[in-house]
Every structure is written in C-alpha cells, then in structure tokens.
Amino acid sequence: MEKPPRSTTTLSLDDLADQLVAAAVAEGLDTFALSGYSLGGPVAIRAAARHPERVTALLLTATFPHRDNRLSLALPVWRKLAESGDLELLAQYLTMMALGADALEAMPDEQLRQALAFTTASIADGTPEHAELAPRVDVRGDLPHITAPTLVISTTQDWFTSTRLHRQLAESIPGAQLVEIATGHLPMVERPEEWQQLITTFLDQHNA
Incomplete structure (x- = not known):
C-alpha cells in the first residue's frame, strides 16, 4: 500500500479534525x-x-x-530523534516508553529484537511533523x-x-x-x- 504524502506545511489541529470528518463523509x-x-x-x-x-x-x-511536565520532557526527545534520522535509536526510545512494564519485562531477548525491528520499519515519514504538533496541542x-x-x-x-x-x-x-x-x-x-x-x-x- 502506498504511503500517504508527507505534509509540506505545519500541521494544524483544526485542519486535521476537519480532514478526518471530511474523509468519513466522503465514504x-x-x-x-x-x-x-x-x-x-x-x-x-x-x-x-x-x-x-x-x-x-x-x-x-x-x-x-x-x-x-512528563510530556514536556518526553516530546522533545521524540522530535530530536525523529529529526536525526537514526530510526533504530528512535525505535529503542519508543519501545522503552510505549510498552508497559509487564509487557516489556515479559519479552525474551529475541522477541525484543523483533519488536525493535518492527518499530524501526513502521516509523512514519511524517513523524517529525507529528512531534512538532504534539507540544502545541x-x-x-x-x-x-x-x-x-x-x-x-x-x-x-x-x-x-x-x-x-x-x-x-x-x-x-x-x-x-x-x-x-x-x-x-x-x-x-x-x-x-x-x-x-x-x-x-x-x-x-x-x-x-
């Protein structure tokens, strides 16, 4: 499936909300x-x-x-890693932050490596734009x-x-x-x- 185009302008919450509703109506x-x-x-x-x-x-x-305050600390790290282009390091950060303690600690080494590889491959091209929007929300x-x-x-x-x-x-x-x-x-x-x-x-x- 073809990836959606990456935004060339700063994301707006109002625009995203209206686009979401318009897409549903169009269907x-x-x-x-x-x-x-x-x-x-x-x-x-x-x-x-x-x-x-x-x-x-x-x-x-x-x-x-x-x-x-937690998001104020976490979001800039997400954005800087996304902008760096180091997707493997970004995947490590996201996996550490996103998985709950029970799920993360239950993973054997091989499963954790697979999760990191999956996360690396699935990072959206528009992640820097998402990370820029989040603190403004x-x-x-x-x-x-x-x-x-x-x-x-x-x-x-x-x-x-x-x-x-x-x-x-x-x-x-x-x-x-x-x-x-x-x-x-x-x-x-x-x-x-x-x-x-x-x-x-x-x-x-x-x-x-």
Missing part, C-alpha cells in the same frame, strides 16, 4: 463514532467539538488534552462542549500519557466514562481483546 457516513488514540485523541476531540452533529460516540485511548477549551457519549480508556502503565491526564479528560467531558486497562501506551498490542471489548461494549450500550 458515505453522515454520522459515525470516532476513536482517538495518543496524538489522535486531541484530533478526535477537536472533530467532535467542531462537528457535534456528526459524532455519535467518542472513544479516547492513552491520550491527553494538553502537555503536562491544547483542547481543554473543547472538553466541556463535547456532547457525544465518551469513553476514556486509561492506560495505567503508560510512560507517555499519565493517568492524571486521562482523569482530567473524563472529569472535563460531560458524562464521560473512565475505565482502566493495565497496559502501557499500546493496549491494542499488549491486551488487544480486552481493549476491543471495552470499546465494543461501550458502543453497544449507546447504540453508536
């Missing part, structure tokens, strides 16, 4: 549930705030409304205006996004539900069935 979906993971969370939040008539449910996993003003039923999935072993930020999302979005999963930043890798069940159960409850 014939008048209304739809949105799932936002990590940096995709603020994009989904902004989309739900700007297009409330379109979004039937909002699912937020391992994400954040703004950068806290602040959707706290959007949160009280979200009208869609919202599920916040808190990854309790996460070194990137803290449980404090997850709770802030749940407490600031009207009626939001908070659930926890004992993983790092990659619940879809560490506990995929449990993560999927949390989402499908919520969507079934809200007919979304």
Whole structure:
C-alpha cells in the first residue's frame, strides 16, 4: 500500500479534525463514532467539538488534552530523534516508553529484537511533523462542549500519557466514562481483546 504524502506545511489541529470528518463523509457516513488514540485523541476531540452533529460516540485511548511536565520532557526527545534520522535509536526510545512494564519485562531477548525491528520499519515519514504538533496541542477549551457519549480508556502503565491526564479528560467531558486497562501506551498490542471489548461494549450500550 502506498504511503500517504508527507505534509509540506505545519500541521494544524483544526485542519486535521476537519480532514478526518471530511474523509468519513466522503465514504458515505453522515454520522459515525470516532476513536482517538495518543496524538489522535486531541484530533478526535477537536472533530467532535467542531462537528457535534456528526459524532455519535467518542472513544479516547492513552491520550491527553494538553502537555503536562512528563510530556514536556518526553516530546522533545521524540522530535530530536525523529529529526536525526537514526530510526533504530528512535525505535529503542519508543519501545522503552510505549510498552508497559509487564509487557516489556515479559519479552525474551529475541522477541525484543523483533519488536525493535518492527518499530524501526513502521516509523512514519511524517513523524517529525507529528512531534512538532504534539507540544502545541491544547483542547481543554473543547472538553466541556463535547456532547457525544465518551469513553476514556486509561492506560495505567503508560510512560507517555499519565493517568492524571486521562482523569482530567473524563472529569472535563460531560458524562464521560473512565475505565482502566493495565497496559502501557499500546493496549491494542499488549491486551488487544480486552481493549476491543471495552470499546465494543461501550458502543453497544449507546447504540453508536
């Protein structure tokens, strides 16, 4: 499959949110549930705030409304490694930060090498642009205006996004539900069935 083109301009949260909604509408979906993971969370939040008539449910996993001190320390390292072109070193950093302690320490040496190789090969060309956008993200003003039923999935072993930020999302979005999963930043890798069940159960409850 051909890679999407790399952005030639500075990324804008509003533009990304509008592009996301436009892509769904172009596929014939008048209304739809949105799932936002990590940096995709603020994009989904902004989309739900700007297009409330379109979004039937909002699912937020391992994400954040703004950068806290932890992200202020972690994001510049991510950006500098991405800009350096040393993808193997970037993969080591991302693997260390993204996997929860349980999953990381359970890996034998060979599996860890395979995970590093996979991560190296899957790093997107646009990672420097993503890393530039992340520190500028602040959707706290959007949160009280979200009208869609919202599920916040808190990854309790996460070194990137803290449980404090997850709770802030749940407490600031009207009626939001908070659930926890004992993983790092990659619940879809560490506990995929449990993560999927949390989402499908919520969507079934809200007919979304």
